[in-house]
Amino acid sequence: MAVLSRTVASSSLLLTLFVLFSSFSEAKDILVGGKTGAWKIPSSQSDSLNHWAESTRFRVGDSLVWNYDGAKDSVLQVTKEDYVSCNTTNPIAQYKDGNTKVELHKPGPFYFISGVQGSCEKGQKLIVVVLTPRHRYDISPAPSPAELDGPAVAPTSSASSLKGGLVVALGLLAWGLLF
Numbered sequence: 472m473a474v475l476s477r478t479v480a481s482s483s484l485l486l487t488l489f490v491l492f493s494s495f496s497e498a499k500d501i502l503v504g505g506k507t508g509a510w511k512i513p514s515s516q517s518d519s520l521n522h523w524a525e526s527t528r529f530r531v532g533d534s535l536v537w538n539y540d541g542a543k544d545s546v547l548q549v550t551k552e553d554y555v556s557c558n559t560t561n562p563i564a565q566y567k568d569g570n571t572k573v574e575l576h577k578p579g580p581f582y583f584i585s586g587v588q589g590s591c592e593k594g595q596k597l598i599v600v601v602l603t604p605r606h607r608y609d610i611s612p613a614p615s616p617a618e619l620d621g622p623a624v625a626p627t628s629s630a631s632s633l634k635g636g637l638v639v640a641l642g643l644l645a646w647g648l649l650f
C-alpha cells in the first residue's frame with residue numbers, strides 16, 4: 472500500500488516535471504510589439520519596439536509575427552550596417568503581405584526595418600536577440616540522451632546547474648519507480 476502510494480506520488484511528480492519541460496521547449500509565435508498594429512513609427516521612446524523587445528525573451532524556433540497594412544508598409548530583414556544606416560536598398564529578405572511570419576532559426580541578433588522611406592529614421596525598426604541555448608537564464612528544453620548519460624558537459628552557469636539538478640531529480644524518481 473505504501474509502495475503503491477509512493478509510486479502514484481512519484482508518477483504525478485514526473486508528469487508535473489514533464490509538463491514543465493514541455494512548456495519550456497515549446498516554440499512560440501510572438502506578435503511584434505505584443506499587439507496588432509504595433510509596426511509603426513513609435514510615438515515615444517517607451518513606445519518603441521526595441522523597448523518592447525528588451526523585455527521579451529526570444530528562443531531559437533520561435534517565430535515573429537507582424538500585423539500591418541500590406542498596402543502601406545513592409546518588413547525588411549537587413550544587416551546590422553543597413554539597420555544602423557536605415558538603408559532599405561538591399562535587404563536580406565522583404566515582406567509586404569501584411570501578416571508576416573519570420574522564424575528565428577538561429578541564435579544571435581536579427582535586424583528589421585520598415586521598407587517605407589523615412590520610417591526607419593523615425594524609429595520604426597527592431598532588433599531581436601535570440602539567446603544561445605547554452606546561455607539562457609531559464610530551464611532548457613528536455614535534455615538530450617547524451618546529456619543524461621553523465622556530467623560530460625560541465626555546468627557553466629546557475630541555469631545549467633539548475634537543469635543538472637532537475638535531471639538528477641528525474642533520474643532518482645525514475646529509479647524510485649523501477650525499484
Ligand SMILES: *[C@@H]1O[C@H](CO)[C@@H](O)[C@H](O)[C@H]1NC(C)=O
Binds near residue numbers: 556558559560561
Ligand atoms: C545602401 O546599401 C547599398 C548596398 O547594399 C549601397 O550601394 C548604398 O550606397 C547604400 N546607401 C547608403 C545611403 O548608404
